[in-house]
Amino acid sequence: MNELSIGFVGGGNMAQAIIRGLLAAGHRPDRLYVSDPSAESRQALAEMHGNIRLQNDNAELAGLCDVLVLAVKPQVLPDVARQLATTERAASQLVISIAAGVTMASLRGWFSDSKRIVRVMPNTPALIGAGMAGLYADHDLDSIARGWADYVMEATGESLWVSDEALIDAVTAVSGSGPAYFFLVMEAxxxxxxxxxxxxxxxxxxxxxxxxxAGLLASASDESAAVLRERVTSPGGTTAAALEQLEQGGIRDIFRKALNAAQKRAVELGKHELGDS
Structure with a gap:
């Protein structure tokens, strides 16, 4: 797949992370295209590899690519989409949106000629190649396009397809926002x-x-987090004393409320983006 022409509309941190991963996987740099209004981002991309194709025109970029990655802020995406959706390649092109909160309904409306659209929720560990991305597409997305989407997103870590778009909001709550929960625990x-x-x-x-x-151990083990926890918890020991305080403080209920709040907010943001009340 290193011959795929992949275009990035927006060259910020997440786009740079994906590009860095693709280059590390052996993707041809001259098959990577990026447009970004920021001189700083363009400079960072040029320094990453001199053969990356930097474009000034979004429509021109879209006309060159098999895969189009939308890596811009949600509020500017409608205007950007109008520049991209009318190219001759729109019908066969794979459109990947990593814009938070932008629903498939909006993407279908903006890219009405495209039959290959994937909505993705990445997370910030993608910046070091340790990301976890949730992916959703309509059930009739062809297997080739699915493979392309996996190829792009797995350049920054792992990917998980969900069968219902509502689960992207759950992905947002669990893994999208998840790093912040661990950072808070570490901070404390x-x-x-x-x-x-x-x-x-x-x-x-x-x-x-x-x-x-702990994360590496959990990833490497086939055993559940509960079993791993029990293995380091001796009855009457120091770990047991600490865990007792956490359980008495309602840590499980706190996390349940936190994740549910994040999921609810993701749903609200999606409705706002659609213009619903």
């Missing part, structure tokens, strides 16, 4: 570690390496 642990006598650098090292190690 670092604060307490410093209260215990560690300096800031030591507290950060202890916390970040523990978080990274």
């Amino acid at each position: 642990m670092q604060e307490v570690a410093m209260e215990m006598g560690f300096d800031e650098q030591q507290a950060r090292l202890l916390t970040t390496r523990t978080a990274a190690g």
